[in-house]
Amino acid sequence: MKLGQAFAARADLEQEGVWIPVYGPKGDKAEILLARAGGRNSAYDAAMLRAGRPHRRLLEAGMAPPQLMDEILAEVYAETVVKGWRGLEDEDGNPIPYSRAKAAELLRAHPDFCDFVRDAAMSAQTFTRIDSEVVAKG
Secondary structure, three states: OOHHHHOOEOHHHHHHOEEEEEEOOOOOEEEEEEOOOOOOOHHHHHHHHHHHHHHHHHHHOOOOOHHHHHHHHHHHHHHHOEEEEEOOEOOOOOEOOOOHHHHHHHHHHOHHHHHHHHHHHHOHHHHEHHHHHHHHHO
16 A cells, blocks of 8 residues: 555545435434545635634633533534535425535534544545545445
């Protein structure tokens, strides 16, 4: 394996996003369009700085409550990482239309969903040529 190729994230995918499949317990599938949390997604970095600024003293002291961190993460991810979705449904089977506000709401309400998004969005391999081609064929 060529290390440089395995970890060569593509700038276009980091900024525009990659469709990531999400599978339900019955084999049902949805997809989430994710940009990178970091890397060359400068909008993410700027949003994190902006969102953390009012809480700077708490954050620097390591005294920020987990709820504050969750709220900051949900808002920043909704603004700069979650770019869309298709196939997501509510508990009654109704489609959930994408919006930035709805993304923040779902990230706050569903910690496991937030963890899934965070893990995929932070991984450089999500945005490499090889992985993105596999995802695209999905």
